[in-house]
Structure formats: C-alpha cells, structure tokens
Amino acid sequence: MNIPAVLGLLVAAYLIGSVPTALWVGKWFFGLDIREHGSGNSGATNTFRVLGKRPGSVVMAIDVFKGWAATSLATVMLNQGAIQAGHLLYFQLTCGVLAVVGHIYPIYAGFRGGKGVATVLGMMLAIAPGTVGVCILVFLAVLLLFRYVSLSSMAAGVAFALLQLLPPFRPDNSLLLVFGFVLAGLLIYTHRANIERLRAGTESRVPLFGRK
Template identity: 85%
Template sequence: MNLPLVLGLLAAAYLIGSIPTALWVGRRFFGIDIREHGSGNSGATNTFRVLGKKPGSAVMAFDVFKGWAATSLASVMVSQGAIRPDQLLYFQLACGVLAVLGHIFPIYAGFRGGKGVATVLGMMLAIAPGTVGICLLIFLLVLFISRYVSLSSMTAGVAFALLQLLPPFRPDNSLLLVFGFVLAGLLIYTHRANIGRLRAGTESRVPLFGRK
C-alpha cells in the first residue's frame, strides 16, 4: 500500500466534500448566509426552500457531484497501485463517508454545513449506479407528488436498502448491504425534526413550479 498517496486522497475526499456550495451560492448571488434562513442548514433542501428551484437544483447537482468525485478517488488509488483491486469498495466507502462528513462539517465554513443527503447520493452513485438510478427515480416521483425534499430523501434511502435484498440488486460484498441499512437509519435519524414537521403539517414544500 502506498500510504502517503492513500492518506492524501482521503484528505482530498474530505476537502471536496467540504465545498460549501449552498453557502457560496447564497453569498455570491443573493447576498445572504443561507444558514441564517429557513431551516438553518447549508444544503440543497434549504436552498430550494429559501432561494428557489434554480439555485436549489444547481446546489443539489454540485453536491451530488462532490460525493461522486470524492468516492471516485478510490479508483485512482487502484490505478496508481496504492491499494489492491479487492480493497476498492472499502476505500470507496471511506472516501465517500469523508466527503459526507466534509459536507456536514465543512472546514471552509466554520464546520457548519448541511445534512449531506445529496453528497450521499453522489457517493452511492459511484458505487452502485444501477440501484441508485432506480432510487433517484423514486426520489423524483415522491418529490413531484409531495414537493417535500425530506420525505423524498428518506424514501429513496430506505428504497436503496430494500432493493439490495432483491437478487438483481444484491451486492457481491455484504458490507454494502449492511451499509445501505445503516445509511437508511441515519437518514431517518437526521431527518427526525422534518418527520415531526411532516406529522404536524408544517414542513415546507419546495417551489417546483414557482418563479424562483
């Protein structure tokens, strides 16, 4: 193992995840700190809520890209001989988790970030693109019907875990199956406040068809 290269790319994964997309978009184009509005999170959901669908879509797309790019650094480790091919999944998960942690605790923004849902999506897109593609369709369908990003995210996360139980989507490495269920549980846990607002009927809907 080429330890210096591995450690350098793991650090790069965190730094990529730390790019505070929503914060920079809010400051550059709207002159606000997104963390001082809406739910107070620096993520795509709050950007949709506060700034509208176009900024929200841009932030979500880039946050997904962050997760994908950071996770893909594991393939660079393999191509450079830093790790063995059979270790790829372990380092994909490590890079992806570091990117998500970077999004939640960004070094560029005082360690105050978002919930990391879009970054998780990008991470899993790099690891299991077929399964995630179906989950993305589920996300968009629930979002179109309900206009709740939180509900859409939780539904897609649970769908990812359950889909892996089916033979066409069952991963070769059981670690990914376990990770899928852990991920679904974490998504529900981090959205517990949203669940309360959904039950109370006070959760904000995203302006899919508004002017913003």
C-alpha cells in the same frame, strides 16, 4: 499499499466534501447566509426552501458531484497501485463517508454545513449506479407527488436499502448491503426534525411547475 498516497487522497476526499456549495451560492448570488434562513442548514433542501428551485437544483447537482468525485478517488488509488483491487469497495466507502463528513462539517465554513443527502447520493452513484438510478426515480416520484425534499430523500434512502435485498440489485460484497441499511437509518435520524414538521403539517414544500 502506498500509505502517503492513500492519506493524501483521503484528505482530498474530505476537502472536496467540504466545499460549502449552498453557502457560497447564497452569498455570491443572493447576498445572504443560507444558514440564517429556513432550517438553518447549508444544503440543497434548505436552498430549495429559501432560494427556489433553480439555485436548489444547482446546489444539489454540485453536492452530488462532490460525493461522486470524492468516492471516485478510490479508483484513482487503485489505478496508481496504491491499493489492491480487493480493497476497492472499502476505500470507496471511506472516501465517500469522508466527503459526507466534510459536507456536514466543512472546514471552509466554520464546520457548519448541511445534512449530506445529496453528497451521499453522489457517493452511492459511484458505487452502485444501477441501484441509485432506481432510487432517483423514487426520489422524483415522491417529490412530484408531495413536494417535500426531506420526505423524498428518506424514501430514496429506504429504497436503496430494500432494493439490495432483491437479486437484480444484490451486491457482491455484503458490506454494501449492511451499509445501505445503516445509511437509511442515519437519513431518518438526521431528518427527525423534518419528520416532526411533516407530522405537524408545517414542513415547507418546494415549488414545482410554478406551484406554491
């Protein structure tokens, strides 16, 4: 194992995740700090809530790409001979988690970020694209039905964990199965305030097809 190369790429994974997309989009194009509006989070959900569907879609797409790019650094390590093929999944998960940590605690934005849902999506897209493809359909279906990004995110996370129990989606490495359930639990935990608002009927809906 090439320790210096591995450490450098792990730091790079965190720095990629730290790019504060929502904060920069809000400041550069709308002249506001997204963290001072809506839920106070610097993420795609709050961008949808405060700035609308177009900026929210841009932020979500970039945040997904952050997770995918950071996780894909593990493949770079493998191709450069820095790690062994049998260790690929472990480094994919490590790079992806570091990107999510960077999104939640971005060094470029005073360590005040978002919840990391879109970045997690990109991370898992790099690891299990087939399973994530179905989860994206679940996300879109729930979003179209209820127009709650938070509910859609939690539904997609739970779907990822449950899908891996089915033979067509069952991973070769049981670590990914365990990680899927941990991830689903974390998504629900980090959305506990949203769950309270959903119960109270005060959670903000995102406008779709011109609907308010």
